[in-house]
Amino acid sequence: MTQNVFHPNWTLPDNVGVAITTRAFGNLAVHVGDDPAAVLLRRRRLERELSLPHSVVWLQQQHTSNVLSWPFKTSIADAAYSSQPGSVCAVLTADCLPILICSSDGKEIAAIHAGWRGLADGVLQKALEKFSADPSSLSVWIGPAIGPDAFEVGQDVFDAFVSINSDAKPFFKAAGAKWLADLPGIAEMICRQFGITAITQSYECTVTHSELWYSWRKEKAAARFASIIWRK
Numbered sequence: 001m002t003q004n005v006f007h008p009n010w011t012l013p014d015n016v017g018v019a020i021t022t023r024a025f026g027n028l029a030v031h032v033g034d035d036p037a038a039v040l041l042r043r044r045r046l047e048r049e050l051s052l053p054h055s056v057v058w059l060q061q062q063h064t065s066n067v068l069s070w071p072f073k074t075s076i077a078d079a080a081y082s083s084q085p086g087s088v089c090a091v092l093t094a095d096c097l098p099i100l101i102c103s104s105d106g107k108e109i110a111a112i113h114a115g116w117r118g119l120a121d122g123v124l125q126k127a128l129e130k131f132s133a134d135p136s137s138l139s140v141w142i143g144p145a146i147g148p149d150a151f152e153v154g155q156d157v158f159d160a161f162v163s164i165n166s167d168a169k170p171f172f173k174a175a176g177a178k179w180l181a182d183l184p185g186i187a188e189m190i191c192r193q194f195g196i197t198a199i200t201q202s203y204e205c206t207v208t209h210s211e212l213w214y215s216w217r218k219e220k221a222a223a224r225f226a227s228i229i230w231r232k
Helices: 036-050 116-121 123-128 155-162 166-171 183-194
Strands: 016-021 067-069 079-082 088-093 097-103 109-114 138-142 172-175 178-181 198-201 225-231
Touching: 016 036, 016 097, 036 225, 067 123, 079 088, 079 123, 088 097, 097 123, 097 183, 097 225, 109 116, 109 123, 109 225, 116 123, 116 155, 116 183, 123 183, 138 183, 155 166, 155 172, 155 178, 166 172, 166 183, 183 198
Parallel strands: 067 079, 088 109, 138 198
Antiparallel strands: 016 225, 079 109, 088 225, 097 109, 097 138, 172 178
């Protein structure tokens, strides 16, 4: 890990790049009260430092299950998919799951922002359905997010998942009148049920390691870090 950008230990084809910005790089979201000019400067600096083949078209994330196919104009969606050379897919998070997906030949990529609402509503499945490659040839990376010992939720969240898929029940641990939810575990379960076996978990908790990542739950941080995947 560098001071500003994290390159995950995730085996990828040579024609695909991936990077995750750390807290040290600075906020990359324009909707959280930061100086928009400063955010835009950071975004341009990131594109230069990573030598991205195309400027990032940032999604307007609103915890939906909408998935856009590249190229696209900025729109309300929480996942981006591409099968085009030179394309870039990115999401912003600060506790929610950043999920990156790549086909074994590197011709298809996706980036997903999955909070509990989006994950329960099927944003991950909808992104996976965009791929023409066989699920057995897909590789998934599940990035820094609020961990299973930190994400306390109510009965509504438990019901939202278990009513759809009873296999999600083991990913909730009773905590008094609340539950502790394992979102990374649920995401991995969904991928495995889809037929994917190549899954890499970062095991980075944004709450526990808030010195590295932004965490809205811990500090109501008005900031987001980026998870980016691109075709070279």
